[in-house]
Amino acid sequence: MNAAYVPSDYLPVFIQLILALGFIVTTMIVTHMVGPKRNSQKKDDPFECGIPVVGDARTPISIKYFLIAILFVLFDVEVIFMYPWAVNFKQLGVTGFLEMILFMGLLLSGFYYVIRKGVLKWE
Amino acid sequence: MDLTVLITKAIIILVIFGITLLIATYSTYAERKVAGFLQDRLGPNRAGPWGLLQPIADAGKMFFKEDFIPAQASKWLFILGPCLAMLTALMSSAVIPFGDSIRFGQYEIPVQGIEINIGMLYIFGVVSLGVYGIMVGGWASNNKFSLLGAIRAASQNISYEIALGMSIIAILMMTGSLSVRAIVEQQAEVGFFGWGVFTQPLGFVIFLVCAFAECNRTPFDLPECETELVGGYHTEYSSMKLGFYLFAEYINMFVSSAVIASLYFGGYHYPFAAQAHEALTNALGANTGHNVATAIGTVLFFGKIFFFIFFFMWVRWTLPRFRYDQLMNLGWKSLIPLSILNVIVTGAGLLFNFNYATWAIVAVMVVLAVMSAAKAPKGAVAMQKA
Numbered sequence: 001m002n003a004a005y006v007p008s009d010y011l012p013v014f015i016q017l018i019l020a021l022g023f024i025v026t027t028m029i030v031t032h033m034v035g036p037k038r039n040s041q042k043k044d045d046p047f048e049c050g051i052p053v054v055g056d057a058r059t060p061i062s063i064k065y066f067l068i069a070i071l072f073v074l075f076d077v078e079v080i081f082m083y084p085w086a087v088n089f090k091q092l093g094v095t096g097f098l099e100m101i102l103f104m105g106l107l108l109s110g111f112y113y114v115i116r117k118g119v120l121k122w123e
Numbered sequence: 124m125d126l127t128v129l130i131t132k133a134i135i136i137l138v139i140f141g142i143t144l145l146i147a148t149y150s151t152y153a154e155r156k157v158a159g160f161l162q163d164r165l166g167p168n169r170a171g172p173w174g175l176l177q178p179i180a181d182a183g184k185m186f187f188k189e190d191f192i193p194a195q196a197s198k199w200l201f202i203l204g205p206c207l208a209m210l211t212a213l214m215s216s217a218v219i220p221f222g223d224s225i226r227f228g229q230y231e232i233p234v235q236g237i238e239i240n241i242g243m244l245y246i247f248g249v250v251s252l253g254v255y256g257i258m259v260g261g262w263a264s265n266n267k268f269s270l271l272g273a274i275r276a277a278s279q280n281i282s283y284e285i286a287l288g289m290s291i292i293a294i295l296m297m298t299g300s301l302s303v304r305a306i307v308e309q310q311a312e313v314g315f316f317g318w319g320v321f322t323q324p325l326g327f328v329i330f331l332v333c334a335f336a337e338c339n340r341t342p343f344d345l346p347e348c349e350t351e352l353v354g355g356y357h358t359e360y361s362s363m364k365l366g367f368y369l370f371a372e373y374i375n376m377f378v379s380s381a382v383i384a385s386l387y388f389g390g391y392h393y394p395f396a397a398q399a400h401e402a403l404t405n406a407l408g409a410n411t412g413h414n415v416a417t418a419i420g421t422v423l424f425f426g427k428i429f430f431f432i433f434f435f436m437w438v439r440w441t442l443p444r445f446r447y448d449q450l451m452n453l454g455w456k457s458l459i460p461l462s463i464l465n466v467i468v469t470g471a472g473l474l475f476n477f478n479y480a481t482w483a484i485v486a487v488m489v490v491l492a493v494m495s496a497a498k499a500p501k502g503a504v505a506m507q508k509a
Contacts (some may be wrong), residue, residue: 009328012237031363035189044194046266072281079288086295110389121450
C-alpha cells in the first residue's frame with residue numbers, strides 16, 4: 001500500500017482510457033464496414049411489432065420518473081457528503097457521529113414527508 | 124512516476140483488459156450452459172468441443188450483421204449510446220486489486236491497474252455514468268419500446284445507487300480509506316473473520332441486491348423485459364452495437380463480482396495467507412516465494428469472482444422478474460432505510476470498538492420474519508411455500 005499518493009498515480013487511468021477508446025472505435029468502424037446495407041422505407045421505420053407506426057417517441061412521459069430523478073439528486077448528494085465523513089469517522093469520534101445522526105435525521109424526516117405525500121406510490 | 128513502473132503498469136492494464144474481455148465473452152457461454160443445466164437441457168454444444176467456440180462464432184456473426192440505423196433515430200446519439208455503455212464498463216475494472224504485488228529486482232509492483240486513494244469513489248462514479256449509455260441509446264432510437272426501457276433503466280439504476288452508496292459507507296467507516304487495496308488489506312489483517320461478510324452481513328446483502336439492479340440482471344431486468352418491451356432499450360440495435368450492450372452487461376457483472384469479492388470476501392486474501400506466504404518465502408527465496416504467494420491469492424480471487432458470476436446466473440434462471448412497483452418499493456422503502464440503519468449501528472459499534480455490531484440488526488430481522496410467519500394465517504404460509 002502506498003504511504004503517499006501523488007498526481008502521477010493517476011497516469012494509468014489514461015492508459016486504460018486510451019485502450020478502451022481504441023477498442024471501441026476500432027470495433028465500431030469495422031462493424032460499420034463489413035456488414036451488408038439494404039434499406040427500404042418499411043424497414044427504416046421504428047420496430048413496433050408490425051403495427052403501423054403512429055407518431056414518434058418524443059412524447060411526454062410520466063411525472064413519476066422526474067420525481068424519482070429529483071429525489072435521487074437529493075439523496076445521492078447526501079451519500080456523497082457522507083463519504084468524507086465515513087473515511088474520517090474514527091478521528092471525528094462521538095461528536096462527528098452525533099452530528100451525522102442529526103443530519104440524517106433531518107433528511108429522513110424529508111424522506112418520511114415524501115413517502116406520506118405518495119410520491120413513491122406506484123399504481 | 125518511474126518509466127519502468129509505468130510500462131509494467133501498462134502491461135498489467137493490458138492483461139487485465141484482455142482478461143476482462145475474455146471473461147465477458149465466456150460468460151455468455153457459461154450463462155447458456157448454466158441455463159441449459161438448470162432447465163435440464165444441453166446448452167450450446169456444436170461449435171468446437173463442448174461448444175467452447177460458440178462465443179467466438181457469436182462475435183463473428185455480430186460483426187457480419189447489418190449495422191442498421193432507423194430513419195427516425197438521432198444518428199450520432201444512436202451510435203454514441205452503446206459506445207458509452209461499453210466505455211464505462213471497461214473503465215470500471217481499473218482500480219480493483221487482483222493480487223498482492225510482484226517483486227523483481229528492487230521494484231515491487233501491485234497487481235492492479237491503478238492504485239489510488241479514491242478507489243471506491245472512482246468505481247462509484249464510473250458505474251453511475253453507465254446509465255447514460257442506456258438512456259442515450261434508448262432515447263436516440265426514437266422507438267416507444269426503447270424509450271420506456273431506457274426510462275425504466277434510468278430510474279431503476281438511480282434508485283438503487285443510493286442504497287449501494289450507503290452500504291459502502293459502512294465499510295468505509297470501518298477501514299477509514301477509500302482505496303480498495305487498503306480495504307482488502309484491513310480484512311487480511313484480522314484474518315478470516317475480518318472478511319466484510321462477517322463484519323457487515325446486512326451491508327453485503329444490500330450491496331448484492333443493488334449490484335443485481337445496477338447490472339440490470341434478473342430479477343431486476345425490467346429495462347429489457349422481452350414480454351413487455353420487445354427488447355427494451357436495445358430493440359432497434361443490431362450488429363456489434365447490440366453486441367456492445369450485451370457485452371457491457373457481462374463486463375459489469377464481472378466487475379461487480381470482483382468488487383463484491385474484494386469488499387466482502389477478502390479479495391485476494393485467504394485463510395492462513397500469512398503462514399503460506401512465510402513458508403513459500405522460506406522455501407523459494409524472498410522474491411520467487413512472494414510472487415508464488417501472490418499468484419495463489421490471484422487465482423483464489425478469480426475463484427471468488429467466478430462463484431459470484433455463477434451466482435448471478437443461478438439467480439437469473441431461478442427467480443421471476445419483479446413488478447415495477449415492487450422494484451421501487453424494495454429500493455426506496457426497504458433498502459434505503461435499512462442501509463441508513465446499517466450505517467448508524469456500524470457507527471455506534473465502532474465507537475465502542477465492536478466490529479460485529481450489525482449482526483444485531485440481522486438478528487432482529489430474523490426474529491421479526493419468524494414472528495410474522497408464525498402470526499400469518501396458515502393458508503398464507505402454505506400459499507407462499509407453494
